[in-house]
Amino acid sequence: MVTIGSKSPPGYSGTPSSAPRPPFPKTEGSQPLVKMALQIDKIEKLYNTVVEALNISADLCIPRTRRNFYKFWWSQELSELKAAAVNSSRA
Numbered sequence: 001m002v003t004i005g006s007k008s009p010p011g012y013s014g015t016p017s018s019a020p021r022p023p024f025p026k027t028e029g030s031q032p033l034v035k036m037a038l039q040i041d042k043i044e045k046l047y048n049t050v051v052e053a054l055n056i057s058a059d060l061c062i063p064r065t066r067r068n069f070y071k072f073w074w075s076q077e078l079s080e081l082k083a084a085a086v087n088s089s090r091a
Helices: 032-061 076-090
Strands: none
Touching: none
């Protein structure tokens, strides 16, 4: 049994479930753990492909601009007025 910290998850009694487990899939000529490792490798490759596609899509579709690009009208005076407004609302 693997435990993390001193507490068990809610509803966990620490004993195995009495429900029968399905048989571990076996194939001719290969061990079950080897087959599981291959399946995990396929899942990881699929995951990496999806993440790469999302990153490429984000690079193509999400505009990259400098921080104040959309507030070209914002000035130092407005920054000072905003700071004064925030300070007065806290009082």
